[in-house]
Amino acid sequence: MFSRMTTSTPARLRVRGKAAISKKVERSQAVLDAIRNLQERGELCDFEVRTGAEILPVHRFVLQISSEYFRTMLQTDMIEATQGYVEMKGMDEKSVVSCVRFLYTGEIDVEPDNIHNLLNAANLMQLEEVKSICCEYCISEMSVDNCIDILALFKQFLCEKAKEVINFISRNLSKVMHTTVFTEIEKEDLDSVILCNATSSNSTVLWIAVSRWINGDEASRSHHTASLFSLINEIGVACLIKLVITSRHVLSSQECKDLVARSLFEMTKEKRECVEAHLDISNYILLKQWTEIYRDIFDTKTLNDDVFSFMESNLIEISTCSDFVGLSIDDVLRLLKCVKAKRLTAQVRWQIIVVWCSGQRRPIDSYSTLFEQVDLSKLPISYIQTEVLPDRDVQSTNECKDIIIEAMCIRAKRNETHRQNTFHRSASVRRQRK
Structure with missing residues (x-):
């Protein structure tokens, strides 16, 4: 009834060139789309992520290959692995949903209103890609007014781009220090800002920033004055004479006074030549007092001569100020004997x-x-x-x-x-x- 089947050797395909080829077809997107469709239809799902009223059917293998948080949970004896679901308590519902969908789509919407909640959810789930996207968004939207908040956010969630925020604050410190939130910056971050910008040309801005930060909570921060001052490596003469030696934070700290004295009395010749130009009625007597206090430790003669030169040139004006009566009789005699004073009338x-x-x-x-x-x-x-x-x-x-x-x-x-x-x-x- 049936004819006998015979086996014959197939004819060899005669082609020129290589005998074989290897072809790779890009399937990753197709596979990702297929898995996403399965999740959306709830097919082959073997786990649930519960958040508030939302119950998200998911695949264990997707969670495990995407998140160290879920991998540890599902590959150990944690209760979630056996009960088949995890409850994301205390988390923003929309942010959890967004993070789970990101595992399937690679897409996430970031906006100012949800950035903190997204980072919170991504940080818990250990979704570094989501954290990176959020940080990039913050960097792109960073301004003088929000950089301190962004830095706090990055520090809270251990974002790698915190250094970029520090650099931004350092470059724009003259504006940032006048914002209402500047005093909220952490001490260690202020240290970093100063170290990024510690040159004599910026010393005035740095010292004003330091003073504003200390004033933000003087009771608990004034003891940081010395350490912050020491970070300003090349403090300018104008800043030193006009701002630092008159600061109550400096005057109330012996450690800080010693540091400032070293800067005053060990300055270079070029800097010393600029001292008299920055003396005025508000600071000359203080500088004179500094020269008297530290005369046994440093060579104070040059600065003392600068102070007297200023006093001689402005004798009538300084005699009307309350500080004048604090001078010693030797100081007054020296002033009255100077050439400029001798030109004054007897009256x-x-x-x-x-x-x-x-x-x-x-x-x-x-x-x-x-x-x-x-x-x-x-x-x-x-x-x-x-x-x-x-x-x-x-x-x-x-x-x-x-x-x-x-x-x-x-x-x-x-x-x-x-x-x-x-x-x-x-x-x-x-x-x-x-």
């Missing part, structure tokens, strides 16, 4: 002495010593009678009175000589006319 020199003497109770011999620096004989007798003699300091010592009386006698004699000379000249003129 101005007298007023300077009166200001200093009235500041606080002085030794009796101070008055007579200072009065010798004023040629009282050049003062009008009326001025001596109304302003000099009634002064309580003059009245307190006979030596002062003797100086005043002697000056008045010299003045009277000079006036008489002048009167006689005028009379003789007038008589001579009259005789010549006759």
